[in-house]
Amino acid sequence: MSGRPSSRLLAQMVGPVLFGLATQHARAADWPDVPVPEQASGEIVSDHMIYNGISMRASRFTVAAPPGQVEQFYRQEWGKGVVATPVGNKTVLGHMEAGGYYVTVELSGDATSTRGQIGVMQLPKNDLPADGVGKGFGRLPDTQVAEDIVYMDTPRHVRTLSMLNRYTPLQNQQYYTRHFAAQGYVRDSSSSACAATSPHCVGRFIRQEERVTVTSSRGKTGTVVVAVVE
Template sequence: MQRVTMTLVGAVMAVLGCAWASLAFAGDREYPEFPVPDFVKTTMVADDVTYNGVPMRLMEFSSTKPEEALVAFYEAQWGDELRDVTMRPWRVLSHKNGEYLMTVQVTESNEMRARGNLSIAPMFSGALKADKELGKGFPVMPGSKVLNDIRSNDGGKVSRTLVLGSNRSVRHHANYYRKRLEDMGWQESFHDIQSASNRLKDHNLVLTKGEQRLNMNFAETAGQTYTVAVLVHPE
């Protein structure tokens, strides 16, 4: 077993072992069963979600025993093939199971209990390939960088969440997307503005197009404007 203590960014890279934000996958697959002890209760969060082009299955869990009991269980399950990374308040355990990366993210809810997340992703599949088109199909404002592109299917409702960053102002973003989306046939149904010292700091925009709904938020933080766009539509 390998154990490391490091920063969040370093830990994520150590766990994944690759730049997973640049990967993509096409096709259906059967996920392996994730081993869990009998003192853990799991809840499916997303049976079919794609994070920056990578498909995965996500679950939440709660444990009636503390973190160390959970770690001991996975040490027994995975032995020397367990990777143990600490980035408080989280501890991340990971294991390569064939073409899949199995990850346990755990934190203590109190001294006697723990909670966290389980994920399975085909990080080592030969079907994975580089995807240089995060944000494809979305009218990304020129000069913006797509930070996250997450797709999920929940009971026939398909959603896509994009996070983008840019050094342009909130007002510039709001004006650009309002005009661009209206040109694409979207209709504005709501907007909300928050300002400070006459400078636009936060803007919410909701648009619809048929059965599609798009919620957008533009917010300025430390000189950068971040856009969160959530698109929802029937399957």
């Protein structure tokens, strides 16, 4: 499966919880089934990922019905156990399932069709470590880590981090070039050229079978840094 849930969607589905509950991963058989409207077509985005420390799975669907009608479908399925939260032009429905699972369904669309993004999260039984998000991945001082995702259903357990800091794309790329060189990585020739005025820089680093791609992009509130570790 090539699709992955957007950073925006995932940030809306859970708060700033922390990474690192490998011993609490749910088995596939434990996940609750989430209903979808009749005639809906969909696909699994991830059978199992760890999002900021929480085990979860994600899927999506489309159906030829307006979002309001789809919302009513879930209200009929879940009764009073539904919390609806408007997020821009979307609506996020939340529902607690037995066994410590929380389900979110993000609905968007128009008068004739709806796109649904489903997230099922296994809520942790214990407090998550305060330093968990971004743990083990180097970064410049005062860098905020918004998301730390590990895709457990990929052969190499691909990890994606989304970060924000006040440094330029060039400063970020210079840091990661030094950081990974010290760990035995080689900067790949496919990396982009980066200058002080560059709004966007991409660095690719290789160590035997391991690969790291770091993309730094200048934004309105700072530089957004996205790292993919394979």
